[in-house]
Amino acid sequence: MLLSEYKAKEILRQYGLPIPPGRLARTADEAEAACAGLPAKKFVVKAQIAAGGRGLAGGIRFAATPSSVREEAARLLGSKLVTDQTGPEGEAVNSVYIEPALDLKHQYFVAFALDPDSGEPMLIASSEGGVEFEQRVRMDASAVKTCLVGDDVAADSAPLAAFLDEIGIDAAKTADVLLAARRAFIEYDMTLLEVNPFAVTREGDWFALDAKMAIDANAMYRHPELESLAAEQKLAAAESEAQRSNINFVKLDGNIGVIVNGAGLGLATNDMIVDANGKPANFMDIRTTATSFDIARGVEILLKDPQVRAILLNVHGGGMTVCDTVAEGVAFAYARSDRKLPVAARLAGQNAEWGLRILKDRKVPAKVYGDMKSAVLGAVEMARGGAR
Amino acid sequence: MAILVDRDTRVLVQGITGRAGTFYTDQATRYGSTYVAGVRPGRGGSRHLDLPVFDTVAEAVKETGANASLVIVPAPNAADAMIEAVEAKLGVVVCVTERVAQHEMARVKRALAGSKTVIIGPNSQGILTPEQCKIGVMPTRDAKPGRIGIASRSASLTSEVLANCSAAGLGQSTTVGIGGDAIHGIGFVGCLERFRDDPETDAVVLIGEIGGGEEEKAADYLASVEYGKPVVALVVGRHAPKGRRMGHAGTLSVFGLETAGEKATKLKRAGALLADDASEVVKTVLKALG
Numbered sequence: 001m002l003l004s005e006y007k008a009k010e011i012l013r014q015y016g017l018p019i020p021p022g023r024l025a026r027t028a029d030e031a032e033a034a035c036a037g038l039p040a041k042k043f044v045v046k047a048q049i050a051a052g053g054r055g056l057a058g059g060i061r062f063a064a065t066p067s068s069v070r071e072e073a074a075r076l077l078g079s080k081l082v083t084d085q086t087g088p089e090g091e092a093v094n095s096v097y098i099e100p101a102l103d104l105k106h107q108y109f110v111a112f113a114l115d116p117d118s119g120e121p122m123l124i125a126s127s128e129g130g131v132e133f134e135q136r137v138r139m140d141a142s143a144v145k146t147c148l149v150g151d152d153v154a155a156d157s158a159p160l161a162a163f164l165d166e167i168g169i170d171a172a173k174t175a176d177v178l179l180a181a182r183r184a185f186i187e188y189d190m191t192l193l194e195v196n197p198f199a200v201t202r203e204g205d206w207f208a209l210d211a212k213m214a215i216d217a218n219a220m221y222r223h224p225e226l227e228s229l230a231a232e233q234k235l236a237a238a239e240s241e242a243q244r245s246n247i248n249f250v251k252l253d254g255n256i257g258v259i260v261n262g263a264g265l266g267l268a269t270n271d272m273i274v275d276a277n278g279k280p281a282n283f284m285d286i287r288t289t290a291t292s293f294d295i296a297r298g299v300e301i302l303l304k305d306p307q308v309r310a311i312l313l314n315v316h317g318g319g320m321t322v323c324d325t326v327a328e329g330v331a332f333a334y335a336r337s338d339r340k341l342p343v344a345a346r347l348a349g350q351n352a353e354w355g356l357r358i359l360k361d362r363k364v365p366a367k368v369y370g371d372m373k374s375a376v377l378g379a380v381e382m383a384r385g386g387a388r
Numbered sequence: 389m390a391i392l393v394d395r396d397t398r399v400l401v402q403g404i405t406g407r408a409g410t411f412y413t414d415q416a417t418r419y420g421s422t423y424v425a426g427v428r429p430g431r432g433g434s435r436h437l438d439l440p441v442f443d444t445v446a447e448a449v450k451e452t453g454a455n456a457s458l459v460i461v462p463a464p465n466a467a468d469a470m471i472e473a474v475e476a477k478l479g480v481v482v483c484v485t486e487r488v489a490q491h492e493m494a495r496v497k498r499a500l501a502g503s504k505t506v507i508i509g510p511n512s513q514g515i516l517t518p519e520q521c522k523i524g525v526m527p528t529r530d531a532k533p534g535r536i537g538i539a540s541r542s543a544s545l546t547s548e549v550l551a552n553c554s555a556a557g558l559g560q561s562t563t564v565g566i567g568g569d570a571i572h573g574i575g576f577v578g579c580l581e582r583f584r585d586d587p588e589t590d591a592v593v594l595i596g597e598i599g600g601g602e603e604e605k606a607a608d609y610l611a612s613v614e615y616g617k618p619v620v621a622l623v624v625g626r627h628a629p630k631g632r633r634m635g636h637a638g639t640l641s642v643f644g645l646e647t648a649g650e651k652a653t654k655l656k657r658a659g660a661l662l663a664d665d666a667s668e669v670v671k672t673v674l675k676a677l678g
Contacts, residue, residue: 119497219489262544274627
């Protein structure tokens with residue numbers, strides 16, 4: 001669960017991190033009014049969406065006067081930001097966050113994640129920070145340096161000071177702050193806490209200017225205090241509907257609806273579709289706990305999508321999701337829908353024969369293929385031929 | 389010979405009395421694996437599926453000589469269960485539980501420091517040495533004993549590849565699901581090392597995907613040794629959009645190399661043979677074995 005910047009900052013403020021004063025605004029009027037309360041000569045207007053890549057997509061604007069804050073806010077509010085992390089639909093901007101624009105001497109990048117080998121928290125840092133750096137760090141792991149910061153690491157730790165020194169971050173002024181951030185990272189069950197930029201002003205004051213906070217959805221059972229935040233998370237409609245039905249669903253922009261059990265098989269299927277010059281409309285991973293009713297809702301999402309022209313059903317029945325359960329789900333959805341898109345079906349593994357019989361008996365318009373590749377080619381062909 | 393588990397493996401089940409625990413214990417014993425005990429705090433002294441149930445792992449080990457465990461408990465209890473098994477010095481601990489919190493699994497990794505226990509998972513389908521030992525939830529109908537080792541991050545894709553292998557006469561020495569989570573027990577390197585030492589494994593299939601660092605570590609390892617056996621790698625998610633979570637928690641990694649294309653290139657440079665897609669694995673293995 002990715003938190004919007006202002007919520008992440010609220011949490012970090014509780015841990016004593018230096019955060020510039022800021023105001024949330026939901027209208028252009030509120031944005032202009034917010035400036036009066038801020039000790040600033042210049043302002044920055046930041047779109048609040050729960051996805052990264054915001055700066056490059058134009059979601060962060062500078063404004064010299066309250067009236068230009070108003071203009072920038074008006075432009076952002078109600079618009080949709082499409083970044084490389086939002087998906088093709090983008091994410092609607094419902095609020096903006098107004099902060100003083102500080103006179104910065106240098107921007108750094110700091111983040112916390114868990115080291116997958118030792119299980120210790122890991123401080124990740126770079127002597128460069130800022131909007132463009134966010135892109136670079138994802139491409140090039142060598143752009144950052146890392147330092148384990150387990151429980152035994154205190155603010156006066158020599159290795160931590162040496163690490164920060166190498167980056168160029170003033171350890172005497174920031175070690176306390178960074179260890180407070182570590183505490184927030186642990187106590188809030190974060191999978192990632194990214195402060196970019198972590199910046200120093202010309203006056204020598206350090207600030208966490210932006211914060212990206214990902215809270216582990218699998219740890220929500222021990223964070224009832226975050227339930228209201230979770231409820232506000234705006235997944236794309238189709239994706240949240242699928243989530244409720246035990247299906248991981250990611251909307252893509254193609255025309256072949258894909259029904260697959262399992263994440264790896266789903267990725268492999270979509271690879272094959274694209275290699276065959278087709279375009280998947282989605283990524284689907286039917287979780288092992290999904291019932292046939294859950295699966296039916298996943299299929300309905302595809303049947304309702306006007307862009308989808310054909311369905312590819314690729315199931316390898318395993319120990320937990322068996323073919324007949326998936327076939328039942330497809331049959332339910334087709335019985336309830338007027339839109340009978342053609343299906344290219346490949347069922348293998350546990351209860352494959354049973355699943356195929358269900359498709360046939362319930363008159364699902366399926367063409368059956370013996371292996372994955374020919375089913376993919378069949379679906380690509382069907383999508384070209386158009387919907388019936 | 390196989391790796392990690394064989395017909396001498398004696399399995400206890402943590403969470404044996406649950407619905408899933410009952411179902412998969414029954415399946416595994418029917419398949420012919422040796423299951424010797426169950427653990428369920430508060431139910432010690434009773435029997436379930438004709439196996440003795442104990443309150444703690446330590447008691448179960450003492451009474452039955454169990455040397456491996458299947459952890460099949462609700463996610464909030466999984467870390468404690470794994471740590472209990474580590475403290476009881478079991479050789480292999482398989483956790484199939486999904487949705488274990490990262491900081492919980494981090495706690496398990498810290499408990500593993502200095503231990504000889506091998507954890508498989510969580511969010512893994514488990515480990516299977518055909519006709520000898522199954523610890524997990526994977527299907528067995530397409531598995532055949534043989535000389536191919538498989539290590540994989542995805543259960544569904546393993547079923548697909550394994551079925552294709554068996555159909556082509558390529559049986560398996562052992563199949564290991566390392567799990568789909570970002571923080572997990574044994575990785576590809578641990579599997580590769582063991583398959584290399586196993587005289588009954590002729591070739592290894594790695595099934596990787598976008599995200600995480602497993603494929604990179606495997607490539608570094610392969611580049612650092614004379615492996616001596618063909619390694620065939622399939623890395624899926626070449627056309628997945630970047631930065632978005634695709635099912636497995638491990639597929640959204642935080643930093644660095646993570647695209648399937650880059651992972652595949654690195655593996656290839658380290659000497660692995662690439663299978664372009666899931667249907668090419670068998671062909672690539674057969675070609676490598678001559």
